[in-house]
Amino acid sequence: MESIKIGLLGFGTVGSGVYSILEDNKDKIESHIQKKLEIKKILVRDIGKQRNVDVPKALFTTDAADVINDPEIGIIVELMGGIETAGGYIKAAIANKKHIVTANKALIATQGDEIYKLACENGVELRYEASVGGGIPIINTLTQSLSANNVDEVCGIINGTTNFILTQMDEQGMEFEEALKLAQDRGFAEADPTSDIEGEDVAFKLAILIEVAFGIKLSPYDIPREGITKISKRDIEFARELGYKIKLVAAARRKGNSLEYHVQPSFLPLANPLASVNNEFNAVLVRGNAVGELLLYGKGAGSTPTGSAVLGDILEISKIMGTDYKAGAPLRNENKGFQLEGEGVSAYYVHMSAKDKPGVLGRITSAFGRYEVSLRSVIQRSRAEDTVPLVFITHETERARLDSALKEIELSNDVSKIESVLRVEKK
Ligand code: NAP
């Protein structure tokens, strides 16, 4: 049987998952592709580090050239993370005619087009299924199964760490920091978890989904985004009381000739299927003009769920190696002349701490009125020291209008702090 040699760049959470799946499911994999797969070299930073899977020490190297210049290696699997170093190694490997598999959303969202072009010029595959949604096959679904559709909406929970934190805060009453530590211990978080909790990781993934689903190249840094660091247990309690769950939602929706997109913590009504997606699970809802609504659900982070998606890519490439067939997941910047609208309009939840004095509520509602922000409901809680928590749910409005009203309200003497502002989804 022909043997395909693989080089791994990185052997952390995902790299070790790939190795274990390949060991555990060897027979099934080899009979499926009718070829042998062999991991020939593994790049790491520290060869002496304790690993949680048994690997012959001789496979490890700290010299990237041992992997990317090895003439026997046909597929390079980049699982290091980071942009510049990982990108440099991938480009060098492509120049050496190696096929590429990566789980690196930061790299694909920022340099994907350049790397894809290079891969095409060199006649090699670039695949990145694991970069969005961990084990969920969302890239393949969009690029292959749904390729006859015009996509109208892609919306989902696509970060395991933040969803784990929000679930633990809601269901176990856990503090933010404790839940984050647990997510890190379980291997869900990025090397720098700021990227998760500030919504950057989600913006990378949404930029990839927008390109794959709508053919529009968008910088992830141009996507309006907010993370979950300002969400308090009090917000979670208000959400529960009002019949919602708070989730970090990424969405891109076509409205006529324009595209709206955002990454924001949102109030989701309990009837929304995304409201019951918990812990490290992710879900992506796709609406295509032929298929209608489709919901993909599964583990969005972790060693073997992500390793499963990486191996799916490796197997697809292995099957076509030595043939002229190209199966790659295309990045397609077709620029169809969409108006890029940013976050569009939404209803919002606003939580503020207000001074407990006569006339305050009236002055705040008047300020909203001056900016034409119409209010759907108001909740005032009992006094806590000299401030009272005030919660407003607005009707649909532009975020800029709401922000102007809140700026005026915050500058007044009536409010000590705007605690949080979250989108409220209709259904
Ligand atoms: P990780 O646990 O931090 O592992 C990173 C690995 O890369 C380690 O083995 C490290 O070596 C090696 N490495 C990093 N920088 C290096 C350098 N400059 N030179 C040589 N080796 C280097 O990361 P991970 O969680 O597996 O994530 C890997 C990639 O997958 C990232 O792009 C991440 O965004 C993506 N991803 C992760 C998940 C997940 O659930 N964790 C899910 C989907 C996608 P040492 O072991 O010696 O430190």
Ligand code: HSE
């Ligand atoms: N840090 C990411 C997450 C890993 O928590 O979703 C999966 O991409």
